[in-house]
Amino acid sequence: MTDTTAAPPVLRLDRLSWSVGAVHIVQQIELSLGEGEFLALIGPNGAGKTSLFNLISGVTRPTAGRVELDGAAVHTLPPHRRARRGIGRTFQSSSVFPTMTVAEHVELAARAAGVRRVTAADTARVLERVRLGHRAADEAAGLSHGDKRKLELAMLLAPTVAGDGPRLMLLDEPMAGVASEETAELTDVIRALHREEGRTVLMVEHHMDIVLGLADRVAVMHHGTLLAVGTPAAVMADRAVQEAYVGEEL
Ligand SMILES: Nc1ncnc2c1ncn2[C@@H]1O[C@H](COP(=O)(O)OP(=O)(O)OP(=O)(O)O)[C@@H](O)[C@H]1O
Numbered sequence: 002m003t004d005t006t007a008a009p010p011v012l013r014l015d016r017l018s019w020s021v022g023a024v025h026i027v028q029q030i031e032l033s034l035g036e037g038e039f040l041a042l043i044g045p046n047g048a049g050k051t052s053l054f055n056l057i058s059g060v061t062r063p064t065a066g067r068v069e070l071d072g073a074a075v076h077t078l079p080p081h082r083r084a085r086r087g088i089g090r091t092f093q094s095s096s097v098f099p100t101m102t103v104a105e106h107v108e109l110a111a112r113a114a115g116v117r118r119v120t121a122a123d124t125a126r127v128l129e130r131v132r133l134g135h136r137a138a139d140e141a142a143g144l145s146h147g148d149k150r151k152l153e154l155a156m157l158l159a160p161t162v163a164g165d166g167p168r169l170m171l172l173d174e175p176m177a178g179v180a181s182e183e184t185a186e187l188t189d190v191i192r193a194l195h196r197e198e199g200r201t202v203l204m205v206e207h208h209m210d211i212v213l214g215l216a217d218r219v220a221v222m223h224h225g226t227l228l229a230v231g232t233p234a235a236v237m238a239d240r241a242v243q244e245a246y247v248g249e250e251l
Pocket of ligand 1: 021024026044045046047048049050051052053
């Protein structure tokens with residue numbers, strides 16, 4: 002018997018597709034993320050991972066299929082309305098403003114999310130959660146790449162000043178450009194947002210050691226389709242996945 006009382010998945014992608022002219026970039030993706038789940042999205046260069054994030058966050062609209070958040074269709078909404086429904090996103094390339102202070106970034110992000118009153122104590126609390134409290138008054142230009150990534154996470158969390166903040170966090174290669182000595186702490190920060198705050202996470206990440214340390218499940222994209230979805234061990238043992246990565250590091 003079907004359990005009709007079960008909560009809908011936080012995110013459900015239903016035959017999600019995106020084509021540009023005759024080029025099918027994202028094809029018929031079926032994927033669900035449960036509350037508090039951490040799913041890593043991997044795949045060779047050009048597989049369509051960023052395009053999929055664009056479809057979920059609203060940067061682009063699907064040419065077919067649906068995106069549902071908590072059971073409600075959101076794929077026709079613009080990005081800011083999806084953000085208000087709880088979809089938060091970081092980008093592959095760093096998006097901080099060099100001459101603004103760390104605290105000002107959080108304040109700006111909170112205001113952009115519709116928070117009217119943001120105090121210094123509010124921004125300090127957000128920055129503590131990403132271990133950047135000690136840099137609040139510094140200009141972003143002076144931050145290391147790892148600290149810039151943490152600041153982007155703080156901006157994602159800024160709406161929590163006056164509400165729940167993102168239920169679903171889309172992290173696009175959070176370790177990109179980060180020095181190896183900084184990855185452990187950044188991983189810890191992301192883990193805490195997931196485990197301690199219970200946020201649902203979908204993360205694109207190429208470094209398998211990071212993926213294995215964080216993700217409950219892994220989805221593999223190749224030529225715009227999902228090749229495999231499963232536990233990290235099952236996915237890495239999958240022959241089709243290994244073949245997709247021939248010539249590349251898995
Ligand atoms: N607006 C667009 N118009 C046409 N083709 C596009 C567009 N955006 C992306 N593509 C193509 O779609 C494919 C998937 O690109 P996408 O950036 O989503 O891949 P990716 O998996 O994120 O790659 P990477 O790991 O290199 O970031 C690529 O072949 C890319 O050239």
